[in-house]
Amino acid sequence: MNTDRPIVVAGAGAIGCFVGGQLAAADRRVALLVRPRVKTEIERFGLRLTDFGGSEKRLDAGRLALSEDPAIFRSAGIVLVTVKSADTADVADQIAQHAPQDAVIVSLQNGVGNVAVLQERLGARRVLAGMVPFNVVAMGEGRFHRSTSGDITVGEDADSTAAALSVPGLNLRASRDIAGVQWGKLIINLNNALSALSDMPLAAQLANRDWRRLFADQMAEGLAALRAAGITPASATPIPPNWTPTLLRLPDMIFNAILGRTMKIDPEARSSMWQDLKQGRKTEIDYLQGAVIALAEQNNVNAPLMRRIVALIKQAETAGKGPPGLSPQQIRGVA
Ligand SMILES: NC(=O)C1=CN([C@@H]2O[C@H](COP(=O)(O)OP(=O)(O)OC[C@H]3O[C@@H](n4cnc5c(N)ncnc54)[C@H](OP(=O)(O)O)[C@@H]3O)[C@@H](O)[C@H]2O)C=CC1
Numbered sequence: 001m002n003t004d005r006p007i008v009v010a011g012a013g014a015i016g017c018f019v020g021g022q023l024a025a026a027d028r029r030v031a032l033l034v035r036p037r038v039k040t041e042i043e044r045f046g047l048r049l050t051d052f053g054g055s056e057k058r059l060d061a062g063r064l065a066l067s068e069d070p071a072i073f074r075s076a077g078i079v080l081v082t083v084k085s086a087d088t089a090d091v092a093d094q095i096a097q098h099a100p101q102d103a104v105i106v107s108l109q110n111g112v113g114n115v116a117v118l119q120e121r122l123g124a125r126r127v128l129a130g131m132v133p134f135n136v137v138a139m140g141e142g143r144f145h146r147s148t149s150g151d152i153t154v155g156e157d158a159d160s161t162a163a164a165l166s167v168p169g170l171n172l173r174a175s176r177d178i179a180g181v182q183w184g185k186l187i188i189n190l191n192n193a194l195s196a197l198s199d200m201p202l203a204a205q206l207a208n209r210d211w212r213r214l215f216a217d218q219m220a221e222g223l224a225a226l227r228a229a230g231i232t233p234a235s236a237t238p239i240p241p242n243w244t245p246t247l248l249r250l251p252d253m254i255f256n257a258i259l260g261r262t263m264k265i266d267p268e269a270r271s272s273m274w275q276d277l278k279q280g281r282k283t284e285i286d287y288l289q290g291a292v293i294a295l296a297e298q299n300n301v302n303a304p305l306m307r308r309i310v311a312l313i314k315q316a317e318t319a320g321k322g323p324p325g326l327s328p329q330q331i332r333g334v335a
């Protein structure tokens with residue numbers, strides 16, 4: 001792998017601007033494929049990267065190449081795919097047309113289906129799965145705030161791509177079980193919809209036992225589907241996925257003590273699905289709950305809560321009025 005060639009971020013929004021910005025701040029050559037509104041925002045304000053620990057980095061727009069034109073992939077050594085799942089096929093076609101054959105493509109997306117979509121369209125190019133455990137919120141005026149802790153995981157490869165992309169402020173680890181890591185993250189991502197429906201910051205939502213019980217019940221449906229399909233999810237934290245529902249149901253004091261030891265989360269944290277509803281965009285619900293429900297169906301596992309949550313998210317997408325601010329009882333249909 002040629003690490004002197006640019007790292008090109010395919011579809012820079014919250015994750016792409018934060019990851020690309022951290023790499024550029026470490027003097028790596030970075031180019032962002034962006035929408036015009038993101039280009040204008042960065043050209044006007046530059047990038048301001050903040051995090052839960054109080055760290056702050058500022059970069060002038062001149063530190064990165066910015067373009068709406070996919071010809072920006074032309075000399076890429078590594079391409080980081082950071083579009084939402086519905087856009088993966090389109091961006092893959094752009095990469096296929098413009099990126100060199102030896103460019104390594106890394107998906108930093110949620111869900112378990114994006115790598116197959118990329119592989120199908122990218123022929124012989126190497127495609128690696130990645131998993132971003134932390135939350136990034138686009139705060140406006142060029143600010144991208146990382147509000148939770150954790151290291152990015154990437155599938156292990158002979159070129160040590162994870163190590164090649166690690167810089168101060170952004171640590172990547174290689175995993176031999178990236179499929180397990182992706183399924184483990186998908187189980188956590190089931191909460192994205194609850195966070196979006198609640199219209200609450202993640203920290204406030206997790207501090208409330210009624211919300212945690214709802215998350216736990218939904219997660220139990222998901223874990224049952226995975227078990228029936230013979231899939232073993234891996235955890236990005238010391239807590240195994242199968243223990244998480246029990247942990248979530250614990251009283252506040254015990255739960256907070258355990259959470260505080262395993263991850264940092266600040267009051268700004270908001271799931272990417274909340275950000276989608278807020279901005280009137282379609283969500284990734286079909287790629288998150290949708291993928292788990294499909295697995296449940298194939299294995300004759302009931303998933304009534306997940307189905308209800310999908311319906312509520314679709315209603316919110318259609319209404320176009322942003323996160324609806326529902327209670328756990330309204331989501332369960334008992335209010
Ligand atoms: N935000 C978070 O905290 C986390 C997100 N993730 C995952 O990371 C992935 C990215 O999420 P996130 O960064 O939040 O998403 P964003 O919507 O913030 O960013 C994606 C950006 O890509 C743009 N885009 C899509 N297609 C193209 C294209 N062909 N050319 C140029 N730009 C394009 C989108 O524009 P437009 O909207 O106009 O289409 C958008 O600006 C998702 O799979 C998400 O689930 C994972 C962990 C945490």
Ligand SMILES: CC(C)(CO)C(=O)C(=O)O
Pocket residue numbers: 110132133134135136148188189191192270271272273
């Ligand atoms: C919040 C987080 C980090 C975990 O659910 C996430 O993956 C997202 O916002 O999409």
